[in-house]
Amino acid sequence: MSDAKNQNTTVEAATRGADAQSRAEIRRAAFLEAAQEVFLEQGFEAASMSEIVRRAGGSLTTLYAQFGDKEGIFLAMLETRMKEVTAALDVELQTHTPVEEGLRRIGEQFAGKLVQPNSLELYRLIVGLAKKFPDLAQTFMKLGPNKVREGLAAYLQDRADAGEIPQSDDFEQLGSLFLDMVRSPLQSRALLSQAVRPCAEDVRVSVERAVSIFLYGLAGKR
Amino acid sequence: MSDAKNQNTTVEAATRGADAQSRAEIRRAAFLEAAQEVFLEQGFEAASMSEIVRRAGGSLTTLYAQFGDKEGIFLAMLETRMKEVTAALDVELQTHTPVEEGLRRIGEQFAGKLVQPNSLELYRLIVGLAKKFPDLAQTFMKLGPNKVREGLAAYLQDRADAGEIPQSDDFEQLGSLFLDMVRSPLQSRALLSQAVRPCAEDVRVSVERAVSIFLYGLAGKR
DNA sequence: AATTTGGTGTAATGCGGATTACATTGCAAG
DNA sequence: CTTGCAATGTAATCCGCATTACACCAAATT
Numbered sequence: 001m002s003d004a005k006n007q008n009t010t011v012e013a014a015t016r017g018a019d020a021q022s023r024a025e026i027r028r029a030a031f032l033e034a035a036q037e038v039f040l041e042q043g044f045e046a047a048s049m050s051e052i053v054r055r056a057g058g059s060l061t062t063l064y065a066q067f068g069d070k071e072g073i074f075l076a077m078l079e080t081r082m083k084e085v086t087a088a089l090d091v092e093l094q095t096h097t098p099v100e101e102g103l104r105r106i107g108e109q110f111a112g113k114l115v116q117p118n119s120l121e122l123y124r125l126i127v128g129l130a131k132k133f134p135d136l137a138q139t140f141m142k143l144g145p146n147k148v149r150e151g152l153a154a155y156l157q158d159r160a161d162a163g164e165i166p167q168s169d170d171f172e173q174l175g176s177l178f179l180d181m182v183r184s185p186l187q188s189r190a191l192l193s194q195a196v197r198p199c200a201e202d203v204r205v206s207v208e209r210a211v212s213i214f215l216y217g218l219a220g221k222r
Numbered sequence: 223m224s225d226a227k228n229q230n231t232t233v234e235a236a237t238r239g240a241d242a243q244s245r246a247e248i249r250r251a252a253f254l255e256a257a258q259e260v261f262l263e264q265g266f267e268a269a270s271m272s273e274i275v276r277r278a279g280g281s282l283t284t285l286y287a288q289f290g291d292k293e294g295i296f297l298a299m300l301e302t303r304m305k306e307v308t309a310a311l312d313v314e315l316q317t318h319t320p321v322e323e324g325l326r327r328i329g330e331q332f333a334g335k336l337v338q339p340n341s342l343e344l345y346r347l348i349v350g351l352a353k354k355f356p357d358l359a360q361t362f363m364k365l366g367p368n369k370v371r372e373g374l375a376a377y378l379q380d381r382a383d384a385g386e387i388p389q390s391d392d393f394e395q396l397g398s399l400f401l402d403m404v405r406s407p408l409q410s411r412a413l414l415s416q417a418v419r420p421c422a423e424d425v426r427v428s429v430e431r432a433v434s435i436f437l438y439g440l441a442g443k444r
Numbered sequence: 445a446a447t448t449t450g451g452t453g454t455a456a457t458g459c460g461g462a463t464t465a466c467a468t469t470g471c472a473a474g
Numbered sequence: 475c476t477t478g479c480a481a482t483g484t485a486a487t488c489c490g491c492a493t494t495a496c497a498c499c500a501a502a503t504t
Contacts (some may be wrong), residue, residue: 027451043354045267045317048491059452060493070492090387121353128350130344132265137414145410180410184402188367192352192359213439249481270461282463292462358485 011176028066030056035077040121042127044074069131069185070081078136080120082143099159106155107182107207110148114183117199120190149175165218174218181210250288251366252278257299262343266296266351293355300358303344304365307335315373321381322437328377329404331430334395337404337420342412349413371397391402396440 035054049070067073089111092109095102113119130137152175160167168174185197185206197201229317256278260269272294275282289295292319314331317324335341374397382389390396407428408420 003369043350046354049493050491059454061453061495062451063492065450124352127346127413128265131346131416132268134416141414172272176407182408183410184406185398188318188402188405191349192363194353196358198246213435216442217435272461272464281484283465283483284481286463287481 025058027062029059030058031063031066031073032080034153036081036118037072039074039077039125040118044070044125049073064198071136075136075139077145078122078126078139081118081161082140085119086143089148089151090115093155096158096162099156099164101209102155102159103178103211103214104207107178108203110179111182111186111203111207115186115190115203118196120187121186145151145179148179150180166213178210178214179218181213182207226298227343238280249278249280252280253285253288253295254299254369257295257420258303258340260339261347262297266292271295293358297361300344300348300361301365303340304362306329307363308369310335310372311370315377318380318384318441321378322433323376323382324377325400325433326429326435329432330425331402332401332430333408333425337408337412337425341411346413347408367401369400374401375390387437400436404429405434413427437443 031052034052035047037055038052041047042051047070049060049063052073053063056063061074065067067076089109092106097105126137126140149172153171156165156168156171157174158170159165186202189196192200226355253274256274257269259277260274263269264273269292271282271285274295275285278285285295289298311331313327314328319327348362371394375393378387378390378397379386379394382393410426411418412420
C-alpha cells in the first residue's frame with residue numbers, strides 16, 4: 001500500500017541512474033533522520049508525527065504516504081540504523097586473524113557500538129515495545145544479535161579448522177556466550193540509570209576479561 | 223497529600239490492632255493486585271486507571287486519593303512486588319553453606335524468579351520507562367539488583383574468610399559477574415521474543431555453567 | 445504550454461484516557 | 475437519631491495526538 005518509493009517510471013529511473021537522489025529519496029532520508037532523533041529522545045508513544053515533520057521539513061501527508069503509519073516509520077528507521085551499525089562488524093568478521101586478537105577486535109567493535117548513547121536508547125525502546133509490536137523485536141533480532149552471532153560462529157569455525165581452538169558442534173552457542181560476557185556488564189547498568197555511561201576504559205576491561213575467560217574455558221574443555 | 227491510609231482515628235486504630243485490616247487497607251491491597259495485572263498485561267501507557275478500578279472494585283476517586291497519580295500506583299506496585307520477590311533470597315543468603323553448593327542455590331533462586339513471566343514483563347516495563355521515569359528505575363535497582371548483589375558479596379566475603387576462596391577487595395564486582403553470567407543467557411532471548419520461555423532445564427544449565435566458570439576463574443587467580 | 449505526478453500546509457475528525465467535580469451512600473461515634 | 479467523614483459511581487472536563495480530508499503548488503515529462 002505504501003510503495004511510493006518504487007513509483008518512478010522505468011524511463012526516469014534509467015535516465016538518472018542510482019547516483020542522483022529523487023526528491024522522494026531525499027525526503028525519505030530526512031524523515032528517517034528526524035524520526036530517529038525524535039523516537040530516541042521521546043520514546044515511541046510520546047513521539048509525535050508532527051514533531052518529526054517539524055524537524056524534517058515536508059508534510060504530514062508525505063510522511064504517511066511513504067511509511068503508512070507510526071509503526072511503519074519506526075520500523076524503517078530501525079532497519080536503516082541496524083544496517084549502519086552492523087556494517088563495520090561484517091568486515092571485521094571476514095578476516096583470518098588469530099583467535100585472541102580476533103576476539104578482542106570483534107569484542108571492541110561490538111561493545112563500542114553497543115555503548116553509544118543512541119544504541120542504548122534504541123535497545124531500551126525495542127525491549128519496551130517487544131510485547132506490543134513483536135515484529136519490531138523480530139526485525140531487531142534478525143538484523144542485530146543474530147547477524148553478529150552467525151558471523152562470530154563462522155569465524156570460530158574458521159579458527160577451529162585452523163587448529164587454534166578445539167572443534168565444537170555448536171559455535172553459535174559458544175559465540176552467544178562470548179557476546180553475553182562482553183555485553184552484560186556494560187549494558188545492564190546503563191539501561192537502568194541514564195547517569196552511568198560506560199567509557200572506553202570500561203569497554204576495554206569488559207572485552208579483555210571476556211576474551212581471557214572464554215579462551216581459558218575453551219582450552220579446559222575436551 | 224495522599225496519606226489517606228493513616229487517617230484512622232487513634233481510637234479506631236487502638237481498638238482493632240494491627241491484625242484486622244481497615245477498609246482502606248483492603249482497598250489498597252486490591253488496587254495493588256489489580257494494578258499489577260493490568261500494567262503487566264498492557265504496559266504503562268496502555269494501562270487505564272479505569273481498568274484497574276474495574277478489576278479491583280472501588281472507585282476512581284479512591285484510587286487517586288490513595289496513590290496520587292498513575293506513576294504513583296505503579297511505584298507502589300513495584301515496591302510491593304520487589305519485596306515479595308527478594309524475600310526468599312534474603313534467607314538463602316544468610317547461610318554458611320559451602321561455596322559451590324551455595325552459589326548453585328543462590329543462582330537457582332535468583333534465576334528461578336527471573337524467568338517467571340511476571341518478572342520478565344516487569345523488567346521489560348522498567349527498562350522501557352527508565353528514561354521517562356528515572357525514579358522508577360532507581361527504586362527497582364535499589365530493591366532488586368543492588369540488594370541481591372550486596373547479599374551475594376557478603377556471602378562471598380564469608381566464604382573467603384572461611385578459606386574456601388581467595389580474598390578479594392571487590393566482592394561486589396565479582397558477585398555482579400556471577401549474576402550476569404546466570405542472568406544474561408536466560409534473559410536476553412526472553413526479553414525480545416515472547417515465544418521463548420526459558421524452562422527449568424535452561425535455568426539449571428545456565429546456573430551450572432556460571433558456577434563452574436566462576437569457581438574455575440577464581441581458583442586461577444592469584 | 446499543458447498535463448501528470450507527487451508534494452505542501454492547514455485544518456478537521458476521532459478516539460482514548462488521565463484527572464477532577466459532584467451528588468449520593470454507608471458506616472460509626474456522640 | 476443525626477451528624478460527619480470517607481468511599482462510591484457517574485459523568486463531565488481537557489488534552490493530546492494519530493490519521494485523514496481538502497485545496498492548492500512545483501517540477502518534470504510530453
